[in-house]
Amino acid sequence: MGNSIFQELKEKFSKKHEEIKASVLEKHKNALTLITNYPTQVAAGLMGAVVLATNTLPTPTPSVPVVTESSTITTSAFLISDLHTVLPNDVRPLTSQEESKVSDILSRDFQMPVSASLDNIRLNTSYGYIGQEQHLARYPGDSMATHFDPPAGGSDDAALYRAQGMAPGLGGWGYFAPSKYDMTKKESDREKYYIAVQTFLAPGFHENVRRYIEFFKFRKMLVVNPENGKAMVVVIGDAGPGESTGKQLGGSPEVMKYLERVDGAQKGPVLYYFIDDPNDTIPLGPIQPKG
Numbered sequence: 001m002g003n004s005i006f007q008e009l010k011e012k013f014s015k016k017h018e019e020i021k022a023s024v025l026e027k028h029k030n031a032l033t034l035i036t037n038y039p040t041q042v043a044a045g046l047m048g049a050v051v052l053a054t055n056t057l058p059t060p061t062p063s064v065p066v067v068t069e070s071s072t073i074t075t076s077a078f079l080i081s082d083l084h085t086v087l088p089n090d091v092r093p094l095t096s097q098e099e100s101k102v103s104d105i106l107s108r109d110f111q112m113p114v115s116a117s118l119d120n121i122r123l124n125t126s127y128g129y130i131g132q133e134q135h136l137a138r139y140p141g142d143s144m145a146t147h148f149d150p151p152a153g154g155s156d157d158a159a160l161y162r163a164q165g166m167a168p169g170l171g172g173w174g175y176f177a178p179s180k181y182d183m184t185k186k187e188s189d190r191e192k193y194y195i196a197v198q199t200f201l202a203p204g205f206h207e208n209v210r211r212y213i214e215f216f217k218f219r220k221m222l223v224v225n226p227e228n229g230k231a232m233v234v235v236i237g238d239a240g241p242g243e244s245t246g247k248q249l250g251g252s253p254e255v256m257k258y259l260e261r262v263d264g265a266q267k268g269p270v271l272y273y274f275i276d277d278p279n280d281t282i283p284l285g286p287i288q289p290k291g
Contacts (some may be wrong), residue, residue, distance in 0.1 A: 056245055075289045079109050083226045083271070091269045093125040100127070106273055107224060109289040112233065113276040114222050122214050123272075124201040127288050128248025130223070130242060131267040138176040138191045139183060141199025142166075146287040151185040153192075157254075164253040172199070172239040173217050190218055193284040194251035195272065197221075203242070209266030218277040220282065223251070225259040225268070232283050233275065258286055 088094075088100045094102065097114040106114040116126040135147055144166050148158040171194065176187040197216070201207060205212045216236050224231040232255055241247045248269055251259065261268045275282060 017220050021289060024055075038104055043257050047118060052080070063199070075109070079105070079224075079229045079289045082109075082228065083224075087127065087226055091127065091129060094127050095205040099126055102271060103273060105223065106271070107191060110222065111290050112222075112282060114273045115276065116273055117258060118219075118274040118276060119215060121212060122203060124198055125248055126205070126273055127269065127271050129246065129267045130195070130249050130251050130256070130259070130261055130270045130272075131245065132164070132262070133196055133238070133250035135161070136167055136171040136176070136191050136194065138187060138236060139178065139180050140175060141180065142175075146180070151183065152187045153200065162252040171237045172196070173237070176237075190235050190237060190285045192254050193232060193234045194236035194252050195221065195223060195234045195255060196240040198237045198238055198243075198270070199236070213278065220277050220284075222271075222273050222275050223255065223259065224271045224273075225261065227268070228260055229289065230259050231287050231289070233282055235284065 030041075074194060082105045083102065086098055086105070088098070094116075103115050118244070135144070138147070140245060145262050147166065148154060148162070148188055171191075176191050179181045199212065199216045202212060202216075216239075218235040218237065221234055221236060222231060223234050234251075237252075249270070249272060251261065256262050259268075259270065261270070
C-alpha cells in the first residue's frame with residue numbers, strides 16, 4: 001500500500017516538474033539563454049527566481065516540440081539548476097542519497113539508464129576533478145603524423161588537438177585496433193572520446209582483478225560538467241590518474257575541450273556515471289539533455 005502511494009506521488013511530482021519546465025521555457029527563453037553563461041551558483045539562483053516568477057501554466061498541446069539551439073540552452077539551464085540543489089559545495093565523494101538523486105536527474109534529462117554502480121561494480125567516486133590527458137596510439141605505428149587521418153578526423157581536428165601530443169605509453173587496454181587497416185570509426189571514436197578513471201581504487205578491484213578489468217574495458221560512461229550542463233558519452237580507455245595528482249579522472253583533448261575544462265588549470269569538477277547499454281546502441285560523443 002505504502003509503495004503504491006509513493007509511486008503515485010512520485011509520478012504526480014514528475015508530471016508537475018515537466019509542466020513547470022514547459023511553462024518556464026515558453027515564458028523566459030531569452031532569460032534562460034543568458035543564465036547558462038553565468039557561474040553555477042548565480043545560474044541556479046537566477047533559475048529559481050525565474051521559476052518563482054512563473055505563476056500560470058500553459059494549456060498542454062499534443063504537438064511535438066521543435067528542438068532548437070535555444071531550447072537546448074534552456075534545458076541545460078534546468079539541468080544545471082537541478083544538479084546544484086543536490087551537489088555539495090566542495091568536490092568530494094557523494095553520499096548514497098546524493099548519488100541516487102543525481103542518477104535520477106541524469107537518467108531523466110538524458111533519457112537513458114545512468115547509475116553510479118553497474119553489475120555490483122562501482123568506482124571510488126562518481127564526482128571528482130578531471131584533468132587533461134594526451135592522445136593515445138590507436139594501432140601499432142600510430143603517431144601525431146597519422147592520428148587525424150580518417151576516420152579520426154581531418155585538418156580541423158589536427159589544428160584543434162595536435163598540441164596535446166601523444167602519450168608515451170598505451171592505454172589501459174592496449175591498442176584500440178590491431179592495425180591501421182583494421183581501424184573503423186568505432187575504434188577511432190573510442191580513442192577520441194575516452195576517459196581515464198581510477199579503476200585500481202574501485203572497491204573490490206584487488207580481490208577480483210580479472211572480472212573488474214573485463215568490466216571496465218571500454219565501458220560507457222556519461223560525463224557531465226555541472227557548471228555548464230555540457231555532457232559526453234565516453235568510454236573508459238585508460239587507468240589513472242595517480243592519487244597524488246589531486247585528480248580523480250582524466251579526459252582526452254576532445255573531451256576536455258567540449259566540456260570546457262581547459263581554462264588554464266586543466267582540471268575541474270565533473271560527474272561520471274555508468275551507462276547501461278548492453279546492445280551498444282548509444283553513440284559516443286556530445287549529448288544534449290532532452291528536458
